[in-house]
Amino acid sequence: MEPVSSTNSYPGENASAFAIVQLGNAYYNAAMELFKHASAPDPLSFAPARLCAIHAIELYLNAVLRHEGVAPSQIRGRMHNLADPTFFTRLKLRKKTADHLQALTERREYLIARYAPEQASQHTELNRLTATLVEVMMKAGHYVSNP
Template identity: 60%
Template sequence: MSNEYPGSNANPLEVLDLANAYCSASELLFSEGEKHVALAIAPARMCAIHAIELYLNAFLRHEGVAPEEIRKRMHNLVEPMFVAKLKLRKKTALHLEAMTAKREYLISRYSPKQAREHTDLNRLLRRWRKS
C-alpha cells in the first residue's frame, strides 16, 4: 500500500471535473434545502465551498504548483499567489477573504449552527465557474 496522498497524481482537468461535480451537487442541495435553516443548507454550503477550493486548486495545478504546496494552504482561499493571477473581481476576492477569515469551511463542516457567522449566502449561490 502506498503512503502517497490521495489525489497527488490528479491532473488539473481531473481536479476541475471534481470541482464541477461538487458545484453541481451544491446547486442541487441548495435548491432542495430550506435556505433559512442553517442545518438544512449546511451540506450545500460545504459542497459549494469545497467546489471553490477545488477550482482554485485546479488553477494552481495548471500553473505548476506542486500538490504538497497546495495542501499547505489548509483552506486559505485568498493566498496572494493566485488571487493576482486569477484577476478576480474585487467583490469576489473580498468574499473569498471573508470566507477564509470566518473559517466558513470548518464551520460548515463541523458547526452549521454558527451559520450566522457565514458570509452572504447569495454570493455563495453564484455559479463560481463564471466568476
Template identity: 45%
Template sequence: MGEGAYPGEGADTAQIIRLASEYREAAHSLLARKLNGLSLAPCRLVAVHAIELYLNVFLREAGVHAAEIRGFQHDLSKRVERAKKSGLVLRKRTQQHLEQMTSAREYVVTRYGPEMTNTLSQVNRLMATLDELDKRISSLVRSKPGDGSTSKN
C-alpha cells in the same frame, strides 16, 4: 497510488476540474432543497470544497507543486494570494469574500458549528463566488492548447 502518496497528487488538472464541476453541480442541487439554515449546510460544504478545488486547479496550472498547495490546508485566502501572484484576476468583491470566508472559518463552522450558522456569508454570495471561479478557471483550462479533455460531456 504509492505508499506515502497523497490522494489527488497524481491527478491532472483536467481530472480535478471535472471533480470541481461535479461538486459545483451538487451544491446547486442541494441549494434547491433549502428549508432552513441548517438544511443549507450540505450545500455550503460542497460549495466551499468546489471553490478549493477550482483554486487548486489554477495553482497546479500555474506550476505550483501539490505539496505547497497542501500546505495551505483549507485556507482560501492563502490560495487566492498565491493565485493572484500567478496571474488570477478576480472581481474585488469575490476576492474579499474568499478572504472573509477564511477569517470567519466558514469551512469549519459549516462542518461542525450548527450554532454558528448566523456568522456565515449569505448563500447567494457563496454561490456567486463558486460560479465566478468556475467560469474563470474552467475557461483557462479549456483554452489550453491541445487539451480537449475538460469538455463538459
C-alpha cells in the same frame, strides 16, 4: 483498506489540473442541487450545500495552482486558504469575489459548515456564496483549459 505508507502516493497526488476542475464541477452540481432542497427557515439545512460550494471553490483554486506547477504537498499545506493574491491577479476576479474569498478564509466557513452548527449564523449570504462559486468556476475552468 491498505494503510498509507511512504511508498504509496497521497490520494490526488497524480491528478491533473483538468481532472481537479472536473471534480470541482461535480461538487458545483451537487451544491446547486442541494441549494434547491434546503429550507429557508432552517439555516442548518443549507450546510451540505454550503460545504459542497466551498469545496468546489477550493478545488477550482487548487486546479489553478496545479496548472501553475505547484506541488500537491504545497497545495495540501494551504489548509483551506482561499485568499491568495495569485488567484485574484491570474483569474482577474472581481473585487467583491476577492473580498469574499478572504472572508471565507478568515471566518473559516469551510469548518463551520462541516462541524459547527452553533455558528451557522456567521455564514455569508447565499447570494454572495453562489456568485463567488460561479465566478471562480468559470474563470478557473477557462484558465486551466488555456495554456
